[in-house]
Amino acid sequence: MAERGNKMVATLKNLETSNDLITACNISKEFINTNGEKTIALSNLNVEIHAGEFVCLIGPSGCGKSTFLRLIAGLTSPTTGEIKLDSQVIQEPGYERGFVFQDPTLFPWLTVYDNIAYGLKIRHVFKEKKKDVDEFINLVGLSGFEKSYPHQLSGGMAQRVSLARALVNHPKVLLLDEPLGALDAFTRMNMQDEILRIWKQRGTTMVMVTHDVDEAIYMSDRVFVMTHRPAKIEEIINVNIGRGKSLGRQRDSVDFLNLRSQILKILDYAGKGGQTPEYFL
Amino acid sequence: MLKLEVNKIEPQFNFRATIPTIAITVALLVDILIPNNANAKYRNLTNLRSVLIVGLVLTVILFFVTLFNKSYREKYSHKSWFVGAMITFFNVLNIVTVKFMLLPQIYFPSLNRVLNVFIQDRKLLLTCMGSSFSLFLEGLVVGVIAGIITGIMVGWSKNWNYWVNPLIRMLGPIPSSTWIPLALVIFPTPRWAAIFLIAFGVWFQLTILTSSGIQSVSKSYFEVSSTLGATDSQNLFRIAIPDSLPSIFLGFFNATCSSFVALIAAEMIGSKSGIGWYINWQKEMVAYPNVYAGLLIIAAFCYIFITIQFKIRDKLLGWQKGVIKW
Numbered sequence: 001m002a003e004r005g006n007k008m009v010a011t012l013k014n015l016e017t018s019n020d021l022i023t024a025c026n027i028s029k030e031f032i033n034t035n036g037e038k039t040i041a042l043s044n045l046n047v048e049i050h051a052g053e054f055v056c057l058i059g060p061s062g063c064g065k066s067t068f069l070r071l072i073a074g075l076t077s078p079t080t081g082e083i084k085l086d087s088q089v090i091q092e093p094g095y096e097r098g099f100v101f102q103d104p105t106l107f108p109w110l111t112v113y114d115n116i117a118y119g120l121k122i123r124h125v126f127k128e129k130k131k132d133v134d135e136f137i138n139l140v141g142l143s144g145f146e147k148s149y150p151h152q153l154s155g156g157m158a159q160r161v162s163l164a165r166a167l168v169n170h171p172k173v174l175l176l177d178e179p180l181g182a183l184d185a186f187t188r189m190n191m192q193d194e195i196l197r198i199w200k201q202r203g204t205t206m207v208m209v210t211h212d213v214d215e216a217i218y219m220s221d222r223v224f225v226m227t228h229r230p231a232k233i234e235e236i237i238n239v240n241i242g243r244g245k246s247l248g249r250q251r252d253s254v255d256f257l258n259l260r261s262q263i264l265k266i267l268d269y270a271g272k273g274g275q276t277p278e279y280f281l
Numbered sequence: 282m283l284k285l286e287v288n289k290i291e292p293q294f295n296f297r298a299t300i301p302t303i304a305i306t307v308a309l310l311v312d313i314l315i316p317n318n319a320n321a322k323y324r325n326l327t328n329l330r331s332v333l334i335v336g337l338v339l340t341v342i343l344f345f346v347t348l349f350n351k352s353y354r355e356k357y358s359h360k361s362w363f364v365g366a367m368i369t370f371f372n373v374l375n376i377v378t379v380k381f382m383l384l385p386q387i388y389f390p391s392l393n394r395v396l397n398v399f400i401q402d403r404k405l406l407l408t409c410m411g412s413s414f415s416l417f418l419e420g421l422v423v424g425v426i427a428g429i430i431t432g433i434m435v436g437w438s439k440n441w442n443y444w445v446n447p448l449i450r451m452l453g454p455i456p457s458s459t460w461i462p463l464a465l466v467i468f469p470t471p472r473w474a475a476i477f478l479i480a481f482g483v484w485f486q487l488t489i490l491t492s493s494g495i496q497s498v499s500k501s502y503f504e505v506s507s508t509l510g511a512t513d514s515q516n517l518f519r520i521a522i523p524d525s526l527p528s529i530f531l532g533f534f535n536a537t538c539s540s541f542v543a544l545i546a547a548e549m550i551g552s553k554s555g556i557g558w559y560i561n562w563q564k565e566m567v568a569y570p571n572v573y574a575g576l577l578i579i580a581a582f583c584y585i586f587i588t589i590q591f592k593i594r595d596k597l598l599g600w601q602k603g604v605i606k607w
Contacts, residue, residue, distance in 0.1 A: 073508055095510030105501045109523045109600045119509035122519065149600045169509060 021173060021205050022049040022072060026081035029067055041067040042231050045081075047224070049173075054199055054206045056216035059226030059234075060267065065209045067231075069175045072207065073099045085172065095119055098166030098204075102178040104158035106150035112161050113137070113146040119169040129168075136164040139198060156187040160194070167198065176208040180215070192219055196247035213263050217241075217256055218248045225266045235266050297358035298347040302340040304365040308372035309333045311380070317391075318382040326393035328400070329375060336368075390570040398574035405559070410578060412554040416472070417544050420479025424536065428484040429529065432491020436525070437517055446492075453485035457539075458546040465550060475547035482543045483536040490532030494525025527601060530594045537590065541583055 027045040030038050041064040049055050057065040070076050071083055074093040083090045085097065093099075106115050117133045120126040137143055140160040150158060159179060166174060176195075180188045196219060199206050210216050216223045217239055227234040241255045249256055312333060317324040347354035371392060377383040379391035399406065434441040435449070457478045464474035502520050511519065548557030556575050563571035 075504055075507070093504075093507035093510075095508070097508065099505070099508035101501065101505065103501065105499075105505045107502065107505075107520070107523070109526070109598075111600075118506075118519075122506075122509065122511045122515050151600070165505075165509065175508075 019050050020048045021051040021053075022047070022083065022085055022207075023087075024048070024068075024071075024081070024083045027068075027071065027078045027083060028080045029064070029071065029076070030079045040231060042071075042078075045233060047233065049205065049207060051172075051205055052203050053222065054196075054220045055208070055222050055224060056220035057207070057209045057224045057226060058211065058213060058216045058263065058267075060228050061211065063226045063228045064231035065226050066177055069099075069177050069207065069209050072173070073097050073175050075099075095123060095169040096172045098169060098171035098174045100159075100162050100166050100174065100176045100179045102181045104150075104155075104162040106153075106158055106161055106165075108150050110150075111146065112142060112148050112150070112153070115150070115161055116164045116168055118165060123169070132168050132170075136168045139167070139201070140164045140194065156183055156191060159183065159191065163195070163198070167202065167204070170202075171204060173205040173207060176206065178209050178211065181211070188215075193246045193248060195219070200247055213260055213267075214251065217259050217263070218251060223263065225263055227267070237263065293348060295347065295354055295358045297361040298344050298354060300361040300365040301368065302337065302344055304368040304372070305333060305337045305340055308368055308375070309337060311372055312375060315376070315380045317379050321379045321382060321391060322386060323391070323394055323397070324379065326391070326397055328396035329392045332396060387567065388569055390573070394570040395573045395577070398571050402571065402574070406556075406574070406578065409554055409556050409559045409575075410582075412552070413544060413548070413556040414582075416475055416547065416552075416555060417479065417540060420476045420543070420547070421483055421537070421540055423476060424480035424483025424540070425487055425533065427480065428487025428532070428536070429491050431484065432488040432529070432532070433495060433517070433522065435488065436492035436495025437521065442492075449485065449488055453489065457482045457543040458549075461546070461550055471550050471552060474550060475552065478547040479540045479543045482539040486536040486539060487529070487532040490528045490535070491525060494528025494532075495521045497528075498524045527598055530598065534587070534590065537586065541579070 024045055024047040027042055027047075028040070029042040030040050032038050045068065047068075057068065059065050067076070071078055072085075072090065074090045074097065077091065090097070106112075107118065110118065113133065114121075116136055117126055120129050120132065137146060140163055142157065142160055142164070145153070145157065150161070153161065159182075163179070179195075180191050183191060192215060195206070195208075198204070206220075208216075208219070220239055223237045223239060224233050225235045225237060226232065237259070239249070239259065241249045241253065241259070244250055309330070312330050343357060347357050375392055378386065378389050379393060431441075431445065431449075435445050436442075460478055460481060461474070464477050465471065468474040468477060498521050502524060503516050506516050506520050544555075545557035545560070548555040549561060552558050556578055560572055560575040560579075563569075563575065
């Protein structure tokens with residue numbers, strides 16, 4: 001069963017441990033809109049993510065989970081506090097933190113091959129690492145589509161290209177912002193297994209934002225449950241269920257279902273008979 | 282009359298492939314069977330008949346090609362109605378001018394006389410074409426380079442946008458020809474002034490469309506590119522510029538069209554050669570056959586130039602979904 005009560009105070013103690021890849025200290029992020037109104041996207045966040053771990057951030061929309069991911073990527077900077085990757089403060093985007101967006105955002109003027117090779121080319125290492133491109137095309141099962149243009153691909157294929165494009169840089173951490181959100185249920189389940197396979201094979205640390213409780217339990221080592229107003233991590237849950245052959249958890253096991261209802265309870269959805277949680281009102 | 286289904290493409294023979302041949306045969310028969318009006322000037326010229334005979338041979342050859350080449354058959358058949366209509370237009374023109382003289386022949390000379398200009402004035406016309414073309418090309422190249430650079434700067438840099446954008450809006454819409462007096466004073470030779478006039482129109486079009494293309498590049502492309510390790514200048518050259526290529530090409534197309542206009546205006550100043558100059562000169566001499574010959578050359582040149590341009594565009598922008606075919 002999963003442990004409960006693994007609250008932030010407890011995690012703070014572990015901040016200095018050596019296998020932490022990402023440490024976030026007292027992070028807060030405020031947005032000021034055009035009318036001068038302030039929105040607090042994140043307040044006093046303390047998180048550490050271990051190397052090689054698979055972490056899911058889950059929570060209702062607008063709870064700041066994507067903002068947190070963008071902070072790690074360096075696409076925005078925190079209002080207070082700092083995030084470190086391997087004890088180095090993150091200030092701007094870098095290839096060692098790969099990012100996969102919900103929309104594949106492939107460059108439409110480049111072929112599948114050139115999209116994947118893009119990262120290597122801009123870092124001027126394409127010649128030495130040409131083999132990597134083929135390797136990742138194989139890894140995501142897109143052999144034979146090298147010369148296709150993005151508009152010729154299905155949604156699932158495009159997302160695979162986007163995944164390969166981020167992975168070819170050998171990032172220390174891969175940040176996934178609802179990467180499977182736009183896919184149909186079956187493609188989605190296949191892609192979940194595929195991401196897990198890549199995770200196992202490459203040992204890349206994965207931080208994934210999702211709004212799907214099942215997906216979070218199926219895939220991750222730890223689930224960060226976030227709530228809205230004030231935006232914070234409500235609870236960190238260790239998923240102590242053994243991984244199956246496909247590396248995912250058995251979706252119909254008792255442990256799975258118990259953990260699921262536990263998370264739903266934290267998110268205030270459980271037992272409300274479809275009633276809208278307070279933060280949507 | 283003809284009751285064949287024209288839309289059905291048959292495996293070997295397509296009726297539509299015969300339309301140009303039929304139209305040209307009719308035109309040839311009209312020219313041979315109806316005598317030229319007794320009052321027509323130069324009524325013994327047979328230039329049109331020679332052209333029609335060459336055309337007839339050509340369409341017959343092309344028709345035989347369509348019998349064996351499927352892709353060419355489809356292409357040729359598709360265009361056949363248009364080609365037939367064009368031939369018929371000239372056929373009607375032939376009838377109303379030299380055959381029945383329904384139009385005043387000083388303004389509407391016979392096609393024979395227009396074609397005759399190409400033979401008599403061929404040396405002068407060739408020199409004019411050469412000088413027009415080099416003027417046009419120089420103006421276009423200068424304008425395109427300046428326009429793309431300004432467009433990129435204005436689209437990419439906030440400072441440039443602040444200082445240059447209002448100037449572009451003020452200066453750009455002023456028609457090229459109104460710059461003539463100023464251009465003649467500023468530039469040492471009339472030729473330089475003429476190049477400036479052409480380049481100016483091109484520069485404006487390209488600046489506007491390049492900068493708007495760069496400004497409308499989706500922010501998410503830059504974000505993806507940055508997380509893959511790109512620097513600012515790589516974002517510009519590898520993301521912003523490729524993504525705004527469709528817009529830049531549209532600007533280039535608009536620019537070519539406006540530079541044809543500017544070319545004629547530019548040749549009014551101080552030059553002694555060029556198609557624009559030739560047309561103006563012949564107009565003053567009331568030599569309408571020569572004016573029409575000049576117009577035909579300009580039309581053919583525009584057509585060829587724009588066709589080449591779209592061929593290049595389709596090649597470069599093949600990645601676009603549902604790219605508009607011209």
